[in-house]
Amino acid sequence: MTAGRLNDDGGPDVLTLTSVLDGRAHKVTDSELCAPHSMRTGRYAALCGHLVAPAPLVEAAGVPCGRCVQLDPTPPAEEATRRPGRRRGWGLRRMLPA
Numbered sequence: 723m724t725a726g727r728l729n730d731d732g733g734p735d736v737l738t739l740t741s742v743l744d745g746r747a748h749k750v751t752d753s754e755l756c757a758p759h760s761m762r763t764g765r766y767a768a769l770c771g772h773l774v775a776p777a778p779l780v781e782a783a784g785v786p787c788g789r790c791v792q793l794d795p796t797p798p799a800e801e802a803t804r805r806p807g808r809r810r811g812w813g814l815r816r817m818l819p820a
């Protein structure tokens with residue numbers, strides 16, 4: 723499994739799993755990982771509702787699932803390049819006349 727623990731101190735544990743179905747890195751809670759139905763099926767319900775079939779470790783991590791990122795209750799870990807302010811800047815620039 724390509725699981726990366728995002729936070730070790732309190733709060734819900736959210737792991738990132740890359741799905742072989744859509745190649746995206748979804749976020750799955752720790753409790754979902756340990757749920758009996760997940761153990762049985764090998765599929766994990768991501769925060770966005772996607773059922774993740776975890777990619778083997780040899781696969782590179784997929785593109786982060788935008789919906790999962792939005793729904794993630796934990797603070798983002800070292801993703802300084804993905805700040806919302808940056809996107810707003812792009813929007814402003816597109817509104818300006820050329």
Ligand SMILES: [Zn+2]
Pocket residue numbers: 747748749768769770771772787788789790
């Ligand atoms: Zn997702």
